[in-house]
Amino acid sequence: MEAVRRVISVVVLNEAQVLARVSGLFAARGYNIESLTVAPIPETDMSRITIVTKGNKRVIEQITKQLHKLIPTFKVIEHEEMVEKELALIKFPIEESLSDIQVLCQAYNGGIANVGEKMVIGMVTDEPARVKHFIEAAKRYSPIEIVRGGVVAIER
Amino acid sequence: MKMSGAQMICEAIIAEGIKTVFGYPGGAIMNVYDEIYKQNKFEHILTRHEQAAVHAADGYARASGEVGVAMVTSGPGFTNAVTGIATAYTDSIPLVVISGQVPLSLIGTDGFQEIDAVGISRSCTKHNYLVRTLEELPRVLKEAFYIARSGRPGPVLVDVPKDITGEIGEFFYPSEVNLPSYKPNYKGNNRQIHKAAKAILEAKKPLLYIGGGAVLSGAAEIVRELAWMTQIPAVETLMSRGVMGAKNPLLLGMLGMHGNYASNMAMSETDLVISLGARFDDRVTGKLSEFAKYADVIHVDIDPANIAKLVDVDYPIVGDIKTVVEKLIPLLKEEIRTERYQVWRDILGRYDELHPLLYNDSDEVIKPQWAIERLGELVGEQAIITSDVGQHQMWAAQFYPFDRPNQWINSGGLGTMGFGFPAAIGAKKAVPEKTVINITGDGSILMNVQELVTAAEHRIPVINVILNNHFLGMVRQWQTFFYDKRYSETDLSYQPNWKMLAEACGGIGYDVTTKEEFDAAIKDAIAQDKVAFVNVAIARLENVLPMVPSGGALYNMLLEHKEEK
């Protein structure tokens, strides 16, 4: 069976240990995590964890079932029709061309987030594959540091 | 009512109807032990090791079908308990384990006897809690018992910091839990059940594959009815021995690595597997791609994650075995044609005649299989049998005539040596009217031998039948077959004096080398009403057969008994 990339959202009770339960499950059962983001869901006592993983059909099915089995799990969404976005921040030396960087960031749904004495910080928000392209393209401006935010997704 | 956290724990145990708690005190749990001292509603048995306390609670749970409770202190008390918790976890046994923890203010400071109990136990509990406030303690206790026994049962750990057990607060034990994210599905999907019924009616070679879930669900009676009404043959796993009843003509036997020929062939040739609470463990399936190769699969399990985990399933049914089978029966009743499966039953009957479960008995030395059969004749239905792990366990599963569920108690999933004796102690506390016998090995028994003292002190007369081959026999068997007889670290020729060991602790011991002595010892041990060691010298190099070599297909069994030298 062929390994596929999957984005899974898990809605959990926002309580102590819950992130450890989720990430521990992946570690214990040898499932792969490409990215994991977590934040509270506004006006509830729940959190949403978005996980990007890879595995064959049986593994993905097990992942969703095992996640569901955790006592604080309300809902597991294996995304099919989704909007998927990732944030990235990149720091460049101030010597690089500010306008080039700005145009580049804009092409990927972003812009300049901050300019300081020694550096400029660009920000993009786009599909994970496109964020990767952006990072490739940004290489020629000698980036100092790159921070990717992990994927968040919402079903269409 | 106002009371301390420690008192709340005792009140919860009483409210849950627990008669016996097993445990071991220490600093962080002393507040609770102080309250145990002051009450007389439940009994506390002091085992001599925390692992044994958890196994005893486990045996109590398996024999009674209720939740077992164990209590330990923080740090080493808890880590000693982990093997017991993991054993219960792999066999889905409902336990509540209460552990003391260092005071809240010390958590995270590497305090004396501080260890991250919830972190360590996360992957071997169904759920666990670190209690953070006194207010939440009653709710957590209620949830722990509920989670342990509902759905697919399992152990739940409640780790309670010492300052919380010492604090005074208002106690109100909730009558219900409020867990919106946890809703086990018992009912089974009706459409799927209808489809499964149709598949059964259309099959030519259906086979009931009965797992431990049938025991846990209390489904033995209804499963027997299903088999009887449809005349569909059945195989049992190591965990479900007793569900069909040894005398049931539809029972082919146990399947798997040490299953009998007819059972393994039935699985290899069936066209419809009806799996009731089994989980396709690798010790059962052998080579997965050859397992039930010609069959469609109906898989009934309360745990959705068990379904289609290892094999493709055509009729998945998430639900409680008893509930689902109760729904299935009326759908089959009118239409079933039992003669439809006659040819199939005949084939399997011939397989069983061809290679019945056999051994070569001897007049010179006791064969372990003989000892088990004889034990079955002597105590039979009357006894609860626990066991340890190794050859003796397999012989017990193969040759003892189990007649009812909850009669056979063993560590099937984790395979924990040292389980049998403390589990027997727990079982005897739960069902005192039964004779409780632990069938064990000369290796395994030493892994909780200190419990002689517990059993003697509390007059818990369990009988340990040590099938003594002076070997870590099961490992030795693999060395014989797969490692050219290089017996690396499996020779147990150096032995204690078993009789003296038992008697030094206040029990009674017997050394048995002949069949007559065997009978006499068992009968006397039952009459004595004392914890006993019956040390039975058995044929040293006897192997457990049939055997499917690890990773091989089920139909490729080693069958012949040849005498090893």
Ligand SMILES: Cc1ncc(C[n+]2csc(CCOP(=O)(O)OP(=O)(O)O)c2C)c(N)n1
């Ligand atoms: C705690 C633990 N350690 C090691 C093993 C591996 N093991 C499985 S069977 C066995 C031999 C058991 O010897 P004994 O109790 O004498 O039983 P026999 O096989 O001789 O009947 C061993 C070491 C285990 N199952 N559990």
Ligand SMILES: [Mg+2]
């Ligand atoms: Mg042995």
